[in-house]
Amino acid sequence: MRDVNKLIDKMNQVDTVFELAPVLKKMPIVEVGEILNQLDEMLLFAVLDQFTPKQQGLLFAEFSMKKMIDIFQTCTKKRFAIIFENMPSEIRADLYQHLTQDEQADLLPYLSKPIRENVIQLSAYPPDSAGGIMSTDFSTVKITMTCQEAMEKVRNDAPSKRTVYYIYVLGNNEEFIGFITLKDLILAEPSTRLDQIVHQKFIAVKVDDDQEEVARLIEKYDLVAIPVLNRKNQLVGIVTHDDAIEIIRAEQTEDMEKIMGILPGEEGADYNTTSVWQHFSKRVVWLVSLAAFGVISGIIIHRFENLLDQLIILALYMPMVADTGGNSGSQSATVVIRAMALKQFSPSNWIRVIWKETRVAFLVAICLGVLAFLKVLFLSWETTIPSNFSLFQIALVIATALSLQVITATMIGAGLPLLVKRLGGDPAVVASPAITTVVDITGLLIYFGIVTTFLAGFVS
Amino acid sequence: MRDVNKLIDKMNQVDTVFELAPVLKKMPIVEVGEILNQLDEMLLFAVLDQFTPKQQGLLFAEFSMKKMIDIFQTCTKKRFAIIFENMPSEIRADLYQHLTQDEQADLLPYLSKPIRENVIQLSAYPPDSAGGIMSTDFSTVKITMTCQEAMEKVRNDAPSKRTVYYIYVLGNNEEFIGFITLKDLILAEPSTRLDQIVHQKFIAVKVDDDQEEVARLIEKYDLVAIPVLNRKNQLVGIVTHDDAIEIIRAEQTEDMEKIMGILPGEEGADYNTTSVWQHFSKRVVWLVSLAAFGVISGIIIHRFENLLDQLIILALYMPMVADTGGNSGSQSATVVIRAMALKQFSPSNWIRVIWKETRVAFLVAICLGVLAFLKVLFLSWETTIPSNFSLFQIALVIATALSLQVITATMIGAGLPLLVKRLGGDPAVVASPAITTVVDITGLLIYFGIVTTFLAGFVS
Numbered sequence: 019m020r021d022v023n024k025l026i027d028k029m030n031q032v033d034t035v036f037e038l039a040p041v042l043k044k045m046p047i048v049e050v051g052e053i054l055n056q057l058d059e060m061l062l063f064a065v066l067d068q069f070t071p072k073q074q075g076l077l078f079a080e081f082s083m084k085k086m087i088d089i090f091q092t093c094t095k096k097r098f099a100i101i102f103e104n105m106p107s108e109i110r111a112d113l114y115q116h117l118t119q120d121e122q123a124d125l126l127p128y129l130s131k132p133i134r135e136n137v138i139q140l141s142a143y144p145p146d147s148a149g150g151i152m153s154t155d156f157s158t159v160k161i162t163m164t165c166q167e168a169m170e171k172v173r174n175d176a177p178s179k180r181t182v183y184y185i186y187v188l189g190n191n192e193e194f195i196g197f198i199t200l201k202d203l204i205l206a207e208p209s210t211r212l213d214q215i216v217h218q219k220f221i222a223v224k225v226d227d228d229q230e231e232v233a234r235l236i237e238k239y240d241l242v243a244i245p246v247l248n249r250k251n252q253l254v255g256i257v258t259h260d261d262a263i264e265i266i267r268a269e270q271t272e273d274m275e276k277i278m279g280i281l282p283g284e285e286g287a288d289y290n291t292t293s294v295w296q297h298f299s300k301r302v303v304w305l306v307s308l309a310a311f312g313v314i315s316g317i318i319i320h321r322f323e324n325l326l327d328q329l330i331i332l333a334l335y336m337p338m339v340a341d342t343g344g345n346s347g348s349q350s351a352t353v354v355i356r357a358m359a360l361k362q363f364s365p366s367n368w369i370r371v372i373w374k375e376t377r378v379a380f381l382v383a384i385c386l387g388v389l390a391f392l393k394v395l396f397l398s399w400e401t402t403i404p405s406n407f408s409l410f411q412i413a414l415v416i417a418t419a420l421s422l423q424v425i426t427a428t429m430i431g432a433g434l435p436l437l438v439k440r441l442g443g444d445p446a447v448v449a450s451p452a453i454t455t456v457v458d459i460t461g462l463l464i465y466f467g468i469v470t471t472f473l474a475g476f477v478s
Numbered sequence: 479m480r481d482v483n484k485l486i487d488k489m490n491q492v493d494t495v496f497e498l499a500p501v502l503k504k505m506p507i508v509e510v511g512e513i514l515n516q517l518d519e520m521l522l523f524a525v526l527d528q529f530t531p532k533q534q535g536l537l538f539a540e541f542s543m544k545k546m547i548d549i550f551q552t553c554t555k556k557r558f559a560i561i562f563e564n565m566p567s568e569i570r571a572d573l574y575q576h577l578t579q580d581e582q583a584d585l586l587p588y589l590s591k592p593i594r595e596n597v598i599q600l601s602a603y604p605p606d607s608a609g610g611i612m613s614t615d616f617s618t619v620k621i622t623m624t625c626q627e628a629m630e631k632v633r634n635d636a637p638s639k640r641t642v643y644y645i646y647v648l649g650n651n652e653e654f655i656g657f658i659t660l661k662d663l664i665l666a667e668p669s670t671r672l673d674q675i676v677h678q679k680f681i682a683v684k685v686d687d688d689q690e691e692v693a694r695l696i697e698k699y700d701l702v703a704i705p706v707l708n709r710k711n712q713l714v715g716i717v718t719h720d721d722a723i724e725i726i727r728a729e730q731t732e733d734m735e736k737i738m739g740i741l742p743g744e745e746g747a748d749y750n751t752t753s754v755w756q757h758f759s760k761r762v763v764w765l766v767s768l769a770a771f772g773v774i775s776g777i778i779i780h781r782f783e784n785l786l787d788q789l790i791i792l793a794l795y796m797p798m799v800a801d802t803g804g805n806s807g808s809q810s811a812t813v814v815i816r817a818m819a820l821k822q823f824s825p826s827n828w829i830r831v832i833w834k835e836t837r838v839a840f841l842v843a844i845c846l847g848v849l850a851f852l853k854v855l856f857l858s859w860e861t862t863i864p865s866n867f868s869l870f871q872i873a874l875v876i877a878t879a880l881s882l883q884v885i886t887a888t889m890i891g892a893g894l895p896l897l898v899k900r901l902g903g904d905p906a907v908v909a910s911p912a913i914t915t916v917v918d919i920t921g922l923l924i925y926f927g928i929v930t931t932f933l934a935g936f937v938s
Contacts, residue, residue, distance in 0.1 A: 301838070305842060330786060336797050349764075382762050386766070451805045
């Protein structure tokens with residue numbers, strides 16, 4: 019990374035980039051892309067022109083979506099079309115989807131017919147579906163071929179294809195039959211017919227499957243690429259292992275943001291490029307709605323204003339009960355959400371999960387209850403309390419309330435995500451902050467409930 | 479999954495599995511592994527015996543570590559050695575590391591010399607280093623070969639190798655020179671010498687690099703496999719794309735657990751197989767230490783007991799201030815931790831980050847401050863307050879305190895992870911619960927600080 023920055027400085031110093039071209043040409047595409055992404059348009063094109071159209075397409079594909087669109091808007095459509103045609107099909111379609119209808123209309127005339135059709139076809143799929151992320155850059159052979167013929171076909175395809183390690187086998191009516199690996203092909207006798215070696219047991223996805231399901235299958239079966247079929251079971255694309263990693267990363271960030279009550283932003287958004295205002299709007303929504311929701315706690319507290327006024331010590335321990343509930347609730351929520359995300363159980367097993375969480379909760383509740391009891395004795399030994407009570411009594415009541423709070427909070431933390439999932443929502447949204455607010459309310463009810471019952475005599 | 483369960487039921491019904499063998503043989507190894515993993519030993523071996531030793535090794539590799547060890551302990555070492563020798567090298571080494579020294583000693587005599595050496599070599603590396611996860615199952619060629627000779631070599635290696643898509647090129651002294659892809663090989667003229675086409679610009683890792691760095695490189699450069707070099711720059715293994723996904727998944731769970739204050743458990747531990755007691759011990763540690771830490775808040779609150787006693791309304795809003803601080807603090811912590819994990823900035827940029835977070839915090843603080851102000855007016859209009867105050871005054875004071883709390887909490891949430899990272903720790907550990915507890919303390923100090931200054935006249 020440091021070298022990259024050095025290089026960029028250097029490029030901005032020299033008024034011409036020609037002397038740098040040879041250096042760049044020796045570097046991996048990914049890194050050159052990183053550098054160009056940080057150059058201004060003029061300099062950028064000066065560099066791009068040093069590369070072949072094919073390379074230009076690959077380099078361009080490394081840029082951020084924002085950068086791609088900026089460049090599209092500044093340079094001539096004719097010039098852009100050359101880059102565009104050489105981009106990986108799935109990124110090309112993704113960019114196309116980000117253009118306005120007018121911009122799309124401006125670009126299309128400059129594209130060759132096959133590319134135009136390809137772009138329109140791919141950009142028709144929702145971005146987070148298998149169709150939306152698949153590449154059409156794969157190699158096919160006919161089932162009637164011999165291995166030798168197949169190898170010939172692959173040799174012809176290879177230069178223009180990124181991966182030729184899986185080769186897809188089609189029947190006479192273009193129907194998808196299965197695949198062979200390049201390894202099979204080099205091992206087989208040249209005269210062997212493909213129907214002898216084709217793998218007809220294969221893992222595949224449908225165009226409208228969710229991208230996370232696609233990633234899960236690639237992960238589970240250690241695939242290099244997975245075929246994508248349309249409703250007629252024809253092969254329309256493939257998703258490769260590197261896409262799977264991208265999806266898992268995005269998913270990861272998304273889940274964590276949801277769990278912390280942050281609205282998901284532009285996919286793969288970078289902390290630095292996200293403006294203060296965007297950061298603000300991503301976070302404030304939750305915070306405000308939680309604050310609004312908090313009014314309920316406020317009302318409850320006010321209901322017991324007199325009690326607190328008479329027995330101030332109870333007020334002092336409200337925050338403790340609230341926090342402890344929040345922490346234990348968030349924990350079980352995280353564990354359950356995570357387990358569901360990894361498909362370790364389905365919401366239909368909810369009874370087993372709740373039962374397990376309840377037992378965990380009991381153990382936790384005992385520990386924290388004892389701790390709270392000692393805490394009250396230790397902290398409040400000086401506190402003035404009405405003569406008709408012993409501190410011991412009050413400590414016991416507070417500890418009991420806290421233990422109950424831990425148990426309910428844990429069960430709510432585990433139950434809420436299950437419920438949301440059951441209702442077809444995304445469990446991650448009912449996460450830490452939401453749970454905290456909910457258990458604040460239940461916590462207060464329990465707290466005052468216990469107190470009033472046990473100290474009933476006192477409450478006037 | 480449903481079919482899998484069906485099959486298992488069926489297998490437990492039939493007293494013999496022979497009739498099922500053909501069904502299983504047609505299924506992907508991964509799925510058969512899933513099924514066997516849930517059978518008892520006797521049944522399991524009855525099924526295993528239906529497969530070739532090679533397949534047995536692959537099937538066995540699909541089991542959970544616990545299951546593998548159980549089986550090792552129950553079956554004869556001689557029988558086990560057959561399976562063991564046919565397992566993928568990295569999983570084999572991983573299992574070996576999980577055995578006791580005595581168990582290792584029992585097994586070694588039954589292994590062939592090359593396997594024994596391989597296992598001992600691999601299990602010498604720390605489990606989360608490149609060496610600890612690498613496979614020794616790759617194919618090499620000599621730089622002096624022609625493409626035809628190389629292809630011959632690959633053909634001979636292929637049947638025993640999982641992937642032959644990257645072929646590694648060694649010099650005369652076994653030094654690592656670079657790689658060629660199988661694609662290069664089928665495209666090149668048979669007579670071409672390898673030094674003409676070898677890729678000498680390659681991405682590689684060192685045996686003791688951290689596994690997360692390995693995954694990051696595979697991800698960044700879209701690699702199918704990455705070579706692992708020892709200190710003498712000799713090729714000792716490769717890590718493949720599917721390992722990268724596994725690492726990223728593990729990392730993901732680990733981070734989330736840390737963020738929620740859950741001690742990381744056995745890697746890839748399943749919710750269902752984790753016992754209540756394990757769940758308990760994973761969570762209680764944090765909860766207890768937080769509760770203990772909470773004593774500080776308790777002390778502070780008691781310091782201002784009289785104030786609260788005289789001005790009960792202040793007590794009523796303590797939880798609100800605490801919660802809001804916790805929520806906004808956790809948010810910024812998550813954002814910063816995430817951004818660092820994705821290497822979007824290094825701790826050395828901390829000033830830029832804190833500055834950005836501060837601006838975000840100000841915007842958030844204004845919103846929540848106003849909200850809090852209205853909340854107090856709305857909730858407490860009935861509350862009896864000393865004549866020398868207006869509710870308006872008090873609402874203003876509380877709102878100001880809350881706003882300040884939001885700002886400090888956000889900065890602490892962003893700063894703490896940066897600090898920990900700076901000190902060489904893992905930022906994820908200072909996560910939600912930790913931050914919540916810290917900002918509880920600062921929050922109370924701010925709250926009472928503001929109150930006493932503004933309502934100074936009153937405080938006696």
